[in-house]
Amino acid sequence: MNLIEMENVSKSYGKQNVLDNISLNLPQGHVMGLLGQNGAGKTTLLKLCLGLLKADSGNIQVMDAPAWELTPAIKEQLGYVAQKSDTLHWMGVRQLLDYTGAFYRKWDNTKVTALMHRWQLDPKSKVSDLSEGQKQRLAIIQAIGHNPKLLILDEPVASLDPVLRREFIRELIDINIENNTSVLFSTHILSDLERVASDIAILRQGHICCQGSLDDIKERYVRLHLRSNSPLPRELPVQGLLHVEYSAHHLRALAENPDMEVISALEKQLNATAHIEPLGLDDIFLELHK
Numbered sequence: 247m248n249l250i251e252m253e254n255v256s257k258s259y260g261k262q263n264v265l266d267n268i269s270l271n272l273p274q275g276h277v278m279g280l281l282g283q284n285g286a287g288k289t290t291l292l293k294l295c296l297g298l299l300k301a302d303s304g305n306i307q308v309m310d311a312p313a314w315e316l317t318p319a320i321k322e323q324l325g326y327v328a329q330k331s332d333t334l335h336w337m338g339v340r341q342l343l344d345y346t347g348a349f350y351r352k353w354d355n356t357k358v359t360a361l362m363h364r365w366q367l368d369p370k371s372k373v374s375d376l377s378e379g380q381k382q383r384l385a386i387i388q389a390i391g392h393n394p395k396l397l398i399l400d401e402p403v404a405s406l407d408p409v410l411r412r413e414f415i416r417e418l419i420d421i422n423i424e425n426n427t428s429v430l431f432s433t434h435i436l437s438d439l440e441r442v443a444s445d446i447a448i449l450r451q452g453h454i455c456c457q458g459s460l461d462d463i464k465e466r467y468v469r470l471h472l473r474s475n476s477p478l479p480r481e482l483p484v485q486g487l488l489h490v491e492y493s494a495h496h497l498r499a500l501a502e503n504p505d506m507e508v509i510s511a512l513e514k515q516l517n518a519t520a521h522i523e524p525l526g527l528d529d530i531f532l533e534l535h536k
């Protein structure tokens with residue numbers, strides 16, 4: 247079952263077409279990382295899923311209901327951390343958590359109190375006096391206190407230090423395992439994403455240019471090196487070569503699902519040596535943005 251289904255969704259602001267015919271599914275229990283450069287449309291996509299924005303065209307279903315008409319019963323099963331939120335800043339930390347909990351029948355006060363202490367939030371502090379990182383921790387606790395079925399997070403770790411980022415990732419893994427919570431989150435911190443995400447979607451120029459399981463994507467994109475003592479031809483009969491760089495005796499390219507039989511044949515034909523270099527997600531992201 248998919249908790250989110252987006253089909254041919256487009257969204258513009260005035261004349262600016264931000265999302266162009268996007269389709270994306272988030273299966274139950276999956277943790278999907280949404281990547282893209284600044285302004286790629288990640289926040290827009292997340293807000294469309296939450297019914298905070300309306301798509302110009304296409305269809306978005308969240309837990310089998312149209313995203314634009316989410317019922318209170320569905321909203322009760324959602325958790326959301328916005329990129330930036332300054333609402334209710336006059337409240338105290340404990341006061342805000344109690345206030346948030348009052349909206350949910352399944353609010354887990356024991357877990358919330360434990361997290362508040364573990365993440366070093368003083369219950370008496372005023373929200374307006376918290377640092378950005380402390381506000382982010384508070385927003386995360388507000389979003390997970392009711393053990394949501396679907397968690398949508400917009401750059402949830404941007405202001406957290408490495409220790410707290412690690413803690414947060416651990417918490418996310420626990421929630422995912424214990425409650426089978428599905429998570430869709432945007433981030434620029436790829437190392438965190440590699441620790442927790444099962445799936446990846448990369449937004450670029452209004453489209454999803456790459457989508458799949460993290461393992462499949464790492465298998466799909468590799469770097470091919472071809473070296474020879476004699477000059478190499480500039481055109482090679484290998485499908486799926488992207489961003490080819492030449493020097494006389496060395497070819498270097500991003501290769502999508504390269505055919506190893508064709509490459510072996512080339513090695514013999516050109517008296518060359520091929521080397522396949524596995525890539526990390528950060529390399530793949532950078533290569534796909536060249």
Ligand SMILES: Nc1ncnc2c1ncn2[C@@H]1O[C@H](COP(=O)(O)OP(=O)(O)OP(=O)(O)O)[C@@H](O)[C@H]1O
Pocket residue numbers: 259264282283284285286287288289290291329
């Ligand atoms: N309410 C709005 N009105 C007009 N333009 C908007 C609005 N919200 C976003 N945009 C524009 O849409 C584009 C996508 O913005 P969005 O916030 O979705 O990107 P993002 O991928 O989340 O960026 P970042 O990584 O910087 O947070 C940007 O060019 C932005 O300026």
